[in-house]
Amino acid sequence: MNEDHEVFIAPGSGFCKGVAFAVQKALDVAKNKKEGSVFLDGELVHNRAVGERLYAQGIRPLQRNSKIHGGDTILIRAHGISPKRRLFLEHFGCKIEDCTCPLVRKISRIMEANRHRQIILLGDRNHPEIEGLCGYAENIRVCENLKELSQLIAEVCQNKKTDKNFLDNKNFKGTENWIMLCQSTLDMDFLEAAKNLCGEKNFSVEIFDTICSATKRRQSGLEVLKDCDAVIVVGGFHSANTKRLFEKMKRQVAAVFWIEKVGDLAPINWRIYPKIGIAAGASTPQSAMENIYGEISKKIA
Numbered sequence: 001m002n003e004d005h006e007v008f009i010a011p012g013s014g015f016c017k018g019v020a021f022a023v024q025k026a027l028d029v030a031k032n033k034k035e036g037s038v039f040l041d042g043e044l045v046h047n048r049a050v051g052e053r054l055y056a057q058g059i060r061p062l063q064r065n066s067k068i069h070g071g072d073t074i075l076i077r078a079h080g081i082s083p084k085r086r087l088f089l090e091h092f093g094c095k096i097e098d099c100t101c102p103l104v105r106k107i108s109r110i111m112e113a114n115r116h117r118q119i120i121l122l123g124d125r126n127h128p129e130i131e132g133l134c135g136y137a138e139n140i141r142v143c144e145n146l147k148e149l150s151q152l153i154a155e156v157c158q159n160k161k162t163d164k165n166f167l168d169n170k171n172f173k174g175t176e177n178w179i180m181l182c183q184s185t186l187d188m189d190f191l192e193a194a195k196n197l198c199g200e201k202n203f204s205v206e207i208f209d210t211i212c213s214a215t216k217r218r219q220s221g222l223e224v225l226k227d228c229d230a231v232i233v234v235g236g237f238h239s240a241n242t243k244r245l246f247e248k249m250k251r252q253v254a255a256v257f258w259i260e261k262v263g264d265l266a267p268i269n270w271r272i273y274p275k276i277g278i279a280a281g282a283s284t285p286q287s288a289m290e291n292i293y294g295e296i297s298k299k300i301a
């Protein structure tokens with residue numbers, strides 16, 4: 001690298017403890033398996049390289065036509081599953097190894113303990129974590145953005161005014177007794193804005209900040225990248241937390257590239273960017289970041 005150029009990795013980037021735990025557990029199960037096969041229910045984590053590594057160790061995706069025997073093992077993904085899905089897996093009669101991140105499990109315990117209250121869940125409704133969590137309680141409304149939250153509050157307030165039960169046909173009753181939780185990888189700014197909105201509208205809700213500490217570290221780590229001329233965000237194209245990193249950086253830096261692996265680096269003259277930052281999602285292995293750091297350093301040397 002020359003004196004006019006700088007490349008650095010944002011603090012908190014890469015594998016979080018939950019992902020490291022899930023990957024290690026899956027690899028250990030595969031390594032110690034004396035007989036039978038190991039199946040994975042869904043994606044362990046959202047990273048293709050990790051998926052390929054698991055496949056190389058003999059771990060296969062659980063499919064409709066998979067033939068499961070008593071000696072086999074099914075792995076539960078890091079994002080967790082609903083109790084109903086777990087029951088379904090148990091009916092195969094084989095061993096189940098739970099790779100759910102303990103912090104996601106903690107959110108599901110809060111949901112369960114409050115299962116009879118009205119629950120607002122902030123996050124992506126199609127994300128496996130949210131899909132799994134929705135199985136732990138009854139009266140849940142998922143809000144993906146402030147507009148949806150605002151509409152929900154308006155419905156509740158309207159009901160208050162007309163003194164009717166709120167959304168009777170969906171089992172939502174009354175306007176009190178609401179709680180709010182969030183996806184573990186939610187954007188901290190979204191939670192803050194949601195809190196403010198509830199305050200402004202006098203919407204009485206008990207708020208649980210369930211964004212995990214790894215996500216908070218990762219999002220705060222982006223601060224050091226805001227003065228960069230270009231930022232490379234590394235992570236799976238369907239990883240929720242990588243998408244949030246990418247969107248956040250796009251609001252602050254003109255040139256932002258989202259790649260999965262070193263081979264995706266754009267064939268451009270990287271020397272036009274004096275200061276290049278690298279940030280990575282929670283399911284991105286350290287080795288992927290190091291490869292990219294090495295490659296960029298060569299390109300600007």
Ligand code: SF4
Binds near residue numbers: 212213
């Ligand atoms: S991002 Fe947080 S909740 Fe998700 S796997 Fe990592 S540590 Fe667990």
